[in-house]
Amino acid sequence: MFERIMALAGSIPPVERFAGVDELLAQAGQIARQYPELTRWHRIGSSKLGEPLWSLTISGGPRRILVVAAVHPNEPVGGLTSIRLARTLTENDALREELGCTWHIIPCIDPDGTRLNEGWFTPPLTLGSYGRSFYRPAPGEQVEWSFPFAYKENFFDRVMPETIALMRVIDETKPALLCSLHNGEYGGVYYYLSDTTDALNEQLAAIPVRLGLPLHTGEPEAAFIEQIAPAIFRGFTAEQECDFMEELGLDAGRRKAGTSSGAYAARYGTRYLAAEVPYWASPDADDHTPLAMSYPELLAERGERFEETARTLTGLLESVRPDLSVRSPYLRASEAFIPFLWDAAESSRTLAGRQDNDRPAVVAERFHAIGSVLSGRVRFGGMLLNVLGGELAIGNGTPAIRAAHQRLSEVFEGWIAEDPQQRQEIPLAKLVGVQLGAILATTVALAGGRADA
Template identity: 30%
Template sequence: MPTPDRYLTVAEVADAAQRLVSRFPGAGRLRRIGMSRVGRPLLMLSVGHGPRHVLVVARPHPDEPVGGSTAIALAERLLRGPTGPRASGAATDLSQVTWDIVLCLDPDGAALSEGIEAATARRDHTPADYYRAAYRPVAAEQPEWAPIESRQLPESQALFDVIDDVRPFLQCSLHSVEAGGTWAQLTRPLPRFGPAFQDSAALLGIPLQHGTFDALYWENPDPGVYVLPPRDTARLAAGSENIGASTWCAPGRYGGVTAIVEVPMWATGPADDPAPHPAAGAALRELSALVRDGGRQVTAVLDKARPFLPPARDSAPRRVLEWMADGLYDLVADSWEPLARQADGAPGGLTTAQVCALDVVARRQPLRAAGLLLRLLAAADDPAAPGLHRDLDDLFTAWSADFERALRLRRVPVRRQVAHQTRTVLAAAGSALAAVR
């Protein structure tokens, strides 16, 4: 089936998986591997019958919708064949390798992000359309990340159980970023992976992300490829020294490796510019101020709305807003001060691409919060809600326009996002299989 130029909903992904099982009887199996916190099924599509396993995890974050579409495109590619002696040929030999594809790791979060698929289906959709519909949980409610926060969600446990059961030589986690370029994070090096990843991005016109907030201190053996550093390496505050507790690192118990594959919804021009930034220290201080100022303005509206909003215990969006208001903006901004001092002492130490990556983070933090609060205000039954909604909507609209203008965004078609993620997973599988043979 051709990949539509829009993201598939969770229900559409499940229906497509069931159709594939019917079209390829015996080669594909669909089963439930667990239940979410509120009772939604966690479904896994398995393709092939080989003794070695690749585990693919789609939609680990509910505001990153591309993974479900990639899951179906990948499964169909595997079921159609062909196999052969190419780089990924051995990995696509379904008599040798079984592919286990978790269709959505966070269906509860995805339900709170319902509307992303429709909001981004138009060719002229904007970041404002996206942020009005997106929902991203607090860290302790993100299944891949929750174990780091010492919280074991049923979704996390289901994934750990699958890992312990199939012992994958490779796990691929399918992520996307609102703006920037594409990059891959690895829990250990994969030989010959980098060139295949770069070739795919170049073929599809997607810039590589030279420097990223998520892996600013990770080792960088190839352009756009980052490898988890030793545990004592300094990391941004947004990272965690306890990353070994995450589901990303669990395949390592069995000699496996994890690849986190990020693709952008919108590309930015500076994402692949490795040239030294001419004034990185000043730029980072401006971005820190941007985060703090936007956070203060959203929190000021939240302060006025708190009396009539649903309590945090009953509202996941409210929990996110309180989490962000309780120091997250400052945590992000403070984490950049050492980088700014470093840039002052060694001009040219940070690249234009690295500053661009932090620029994306600075602008998206208040947009994420404002989008959630606008939804709560729209649903609130209080005389003060409409006025607060109008005031916040004015801020949100201005921030969204500035996001597009400052970062020179251009839309990456969904088909290209899916094609690149699929190619990257196959390249990682070929590389990882060659390494264990």
């Protein structure tokens, strides 16, 4: 079976660009019309701005698989993957019948946020075009992290309409497997799993390698996340994040978000897969050559860079705060994320002081350290530029806003010019192939189906 999955993953037709919301919905609706005996295209809810939310059900057996794209609206690879998965299942009767699953595919759970990112969907994709049109909701406004949550002093119940729609689908389907489709900026491929096996770990690692992509084998996204195998991480919880913040001396009460879709679905015994793929590849992501600098030195340097970034963006935001007239999504996100840069700086300094980290750093760790700072600069600097640009666009060009916009524009271009890392844009068909292969391999391993080759 795995070789058949690899054949499907390696035969994705060329994809020229990311698909916007209208295109995704049109393609999914077309599949439903083409296969009415197999599918059902139905509305599951409404977005915050009143846009219909849709799901495509493909009949195939008693086990239920739920696949969700755009849980973070700045991550559009999953939308492409959801359409390719739907076409694969409807066109391949033998595969669908052998898997024995009914599929519930949501090609875009956050259309409002996705539309705000569509400015960078048209190639060529550069760091500048990406950052200047980037939008990621504040944590409490993300579908993936706005499920109800109560732990110690943390309580969250401001559940969004999109999240309510996804909760309803989870409650109704009680899926055997929930596949949440994600992607990042650069580096290598990695996965989050609630459950796994040695064989599945090997298969998931093999998929990108056989497609010519590197694995991410450096640091996890946060120090508390468990690494199960190279590029395979245990799905983490909001409770773990709160405990880690407390351990570092940070105020966990500042975490204004809920729990994840995987944590919510776990009440039904649902397994969880998150497939993380990058836009740009670098061999440094999987290079464990020791460096001349120590790991604590690397962490301390990362902390200094995070603090410099936090100081710059905080100062610019505070300089215009009295003049701001619109509480746009970009402003809410900026107010939520810029403080995270201060936390990241403090976290890096604390980890640098631990005795168990006293060892040489490796290339993959340096790549992650530089990349995490650059990601914060491009993402959060770009959103603050949109805060200021939005005020100028409605005629609120006060001296403070004009000055901050000019200054941030210069700083932003400087940050991009400083990027020392070599990167290569990855053909979108390969990214879709990785996610498609991961979904099918995990379905066979964890949700039923034959695992023979």
